[in-house]
Amino acid sequence: MLSESVPTPYSLLPTPHPSKIMQARRIARELALLSISQLPAKQERLEEQDLQAVVVAAVRTLTSEAQDALESAAAELQQSSARLLNSEIRTTDVQSARSMVTEAISLTQTAINRLGVAMEVPEFIQLANQREVRSYTLEIIRSLKDNQQKLDQLLSQALVDWQLSRLAWIDRDILRIAVTEILFLGVPDRVAINEAVELAKRYSGDEGHRFINGVLRRVSDQLKAESTPKG
Structure with a gap:
């Protein structure tokens, strides 16, 4: 025990x-x-x-x-x-x-x-x-529970031809955890994405880790674009 x-x-x-x-x-x-x-x-x-x-x-x-x-x-x-x-x-x-x-x-x-x-x-x-x-x-x-609405909004914007609610629960929560770490826990994008991919390889389907990687890279690009000063 x-x-x-x-x-x-x-x-x-x-x-x-x-x-x-x-x-x-x-x-x-x-x-x-x-x-x-x-x-x-x-x-x-x-x-x-x-x-x-x-x-x-x-x-x-x-x-x-x-x-x-x-x-x-x-x-x-x-x-x-x-x-x-x-x-x-x-x-x-x-x-x-x-x-x-x-x-x-x-x-x-x-x-x-x-x-x-x-x-x-x-x-x-x-x-x-x-x-x-x-x-x-x-x-x-x-952090995830407190900010789930914002997390889901970001992920929904990064999904291509998919709806967040239609994803397998394991893929959806892997994505939420990675974005939580990036936004609220100070984890570098690269580290959070790599760790999410490893989780997907362990728990998701055959192509799950590639899907997770693609979505999170789009989220990362989106966040960088938002933080870049316009002018």
Whole structure:
């Protein structure tokens, strides 16, 4: 079970090595992405959350995703099996059933990956600076929730032939976290974009990281254009 030590005034703690801070923040981004939908929206209740509560929320999200993927895979397999039984070996039906089986295998692999990550979460938290992880996780979530309208407006302007509300929740929240870091947490554009791409490679679809990269680069260009003096 994860637990935090007796609080020590932050100013009295040794300054972590920059590489440790980077590791903690990388984990914090991941926890923010996975726990944001499970944690309270009100700031005062959010501040009450300890690291264990955040980890539990993240694991619940991952296991729920895995369960949904497995249920979808089972439905695909049932449909493909019924199609094969009723096809009388018609070529088109066999090909359709084969496609459905392939999709079911893909969904099952996604579920396995989600469960694998869920089991990793407690371990990599133990290897990080827990105080820094909790602090930055809640800072991301608080800033995102407080400024979501502005974030969504910026992202909507940067989307081409897409609506923000139609994106998969994982892609939408990866984008929101990256822009939150750029606008409100002082993270350089390049760093925020690279970290978002890595999150997308871990959690999004096959082309998700390219999509995330393109949208965030347009947001970055848009922000730079707005800050450039006109004259």
